[in-house]
Amino acid sequence: MPIEAYVIVSANGMLADKTGIMPDALKFPADQSFFESALDSADLIIHGRHSHEDQKRSAERRRVVLTSRVPTLAKDGTHPLSTLWNPAGATFEEACAAAGVGTTGRIAVIGGPAVYEIFLDRYDAFWLSQAHQVNIEDGHGVFPGVPASTPQQILTSHGLRAAEHRVLDAAADVDLTAWRRA
Ligand SMILES: NC(=O)c1ccc[n+]([C@@H]2O[C@H](COP(=O)([O-])OP(=O)(O)OC[C@H]3O[C@@H](n4cnc5c(N)ncnc54)[C@H](OP(=O)(O)O)[C@@H]3O)[C@@H](O)[C@H]2O)c1
Numbered sequence: 797m798p799i800e801a802y803v804i805v806s807a808n809g810m811l812a813d814k815t816g817i818m819p820d821a822l823k824f825p826a827d828q829s830f831f832e833s834a835l836d837s838a839d840l841i842i843h844g845r846h847s848h849e850d851q852k853r854s855a856e857r858r859r860v861v862l863t864s865r866v867p868t869l870a871k872d873g874t875h876p877l878s879t880l881w882n883p884a885g886a887t888f889e890e891a892c893a894a895a896g897v898g899t900t901g902r903i904a905v906i907g908g909p910a911v912y913e914i915f916l917d918r919y920d921a922f923w924l925s926q927a928h929q930v931n932i933e934d935g936h937g938v939f940p941g942v943p944a945s946t947p948q949q950i951l952t953s954h955g956l957r958a959a960e961h962r963v964l965d966a967a968a969d970v971d972l973t974a975w976r977r978a
């Protein structure tokens with residue numbers, strides 16, 4: 797099953813501020829539009845309990861939410877298309893099956909840091925948007941190893957290489973790079 801990830805980070809690799817919130821400084825229409833289209837074409841979205849994407853078609857999307865509040869897998873009583881998953885108690889393949897997505901389904905991983913890290917050796921593509929004029933002091937890095945290492949160094953160390961590159965917002969110096977398995 798193809799696994800792709802999506803994130804926007806600051807110049808220093810942060811996806812959220814020191815309070816754990818994604819600041820407005822990281823919200824750009826071109827990036828949000830790219831992100832929304834990507835999720836529309838995914839069969840299953842994977843994220844941690846605090847990283848729901850909160851978009852207008854969110855309720856229509858099948859998702860698996862990581863949490864330690866269940867021992868293995870459970871239906872999320874509040875969202876019919878949502879499955880709760882504790883990786884300590886069930887495999888990723890079991891989580892996909894419980895969510896009703898088979899081996900050919902397209903998976904979109906959307907964070908946060910611990911969740912991005914789990915799939916580092918499995919990504920087919922990691923879509924890294926970066927706002928080069930935004931610095932977030934004492935924030936939350938896209939991976940637990942940031943800022944000791946840059947996101948690019950971590951992706952490289954897991955066998956991914958920079959491929960397509962696109963400018964999303966020239967005035968704000970925001971770009972997008974697809975990191976693909978070599
Ligand atoms: N800039 C971006 O593109 C971007 C992308 C993603 C997220 N964000 C932002 O980052 C912030 C969220 O970050 P966060 O660190 O709180 O991440 P998160 O992964 O959304 O939420 C963390 C929670 O997810 C669960 N979880 C994660 N990994 C788990 C594991 N291996 N096993 C069991 N449960 C696990 C835990 O829930 P329980 O407490 O229930 O056990 C944990 O408390 C939000 O503000 C979000 O908007 C920004």
